[in-house]
Amino acid sequence: MxxxxxxxxxxxxxxxxxxxxxxxxxxxxxxxxxxxxxxxxxxxxxxxxxxxxxxxxxxxMAHPFSAAPMGFVVTADGPYEQRLWWGGCTWDSFGISAALKIDVSVETRCPGCHTPLRMDVGPHQPPEPELTVHIPLPASQWWDDVLLTCSNIRMFCSEEHLAAWADRTDRPIGRALAATTLWNLAQPWYGDRLDTGYRPRPTADLQHLLTDSGLTGPFWQLPD
Ligand SMILES: [Zn+2]
Missing domain, CATH: 1.10.10.10 (Winged helix-like DNA-binding domain superfamily/Winged helix DNA-binding domain)
Known part of the structure; x- marks a missing residue:
């Protein structure tokens, strides 16, 4: 072993x-x-x-999977219909679809207006473009408290609802991303997690994945 x-x-x-x-x-x-x-x-x-x-x-957690509820429920049809996964965040929920290579339904609530949101996504099916994801912290701090980081990568109906939430809770906005951007990133980031012989990618490779998704600049700089 x-x-x-x-x-x-x-x-x-x-x-x-x-x-x-x-x-x-x-x-x-x-x-x-x-x-x-x-x-x-x-x-x-x-x-x-x-x-x-x-x-x-x-x-x-074993990213993209979580052993406890974190605001996202991921389900699927067909041979997977008996299963349910807790998504650790928006990114992880897309990642479960990417890792399993299946279409899934992701359910959560917009923290801005508390409306239930349901996204039917898959490796070839992106989420609706107006949905907005909040990334609370710069990449250099993601693993300082990874549970806190994941807990705050939430999905909002729109950028307006994210802004309203930030106003109401007096919390700063890190970055607002189109859900489609994070969905694109989740495919290569998580697509190999269940492969036999998987090994973590070097940081430089992960940085390239961020860059390929248009996420450049100091906010997205991973720690060495
Ligand atoms: Zn909302």
């Missing part, structure tokens, strides 16, 4: 069952003891390959 075998099992369980595997389950499946699994999960957490809970005893 190496760390990447464990990571692969975590992602496969999320994809197939919509949940995170437990430490005990990973230990039995990998044929090792739980202490070995805990150490492995901590290394994967430090490598940003997944995110552990605050107390380090369970998996909280």
């Amino acid at each position: 190496d760390d990447w075998d464990v990571r692969q099992q975590v992602f496969t369980t999320f994809a197939e069952e919509g949940r995170a595997p437990s430490v005990a389950e990973l230990a039995v499946r990998q044929g090792v003891d739980e202490i070995t699994i805990r150490a492995c999960l901590m290394r994967l957490h430090e490598a940003h390959a997944l995110v552990l809970t605050e107390y380090g005893d369970a998996i909280r």
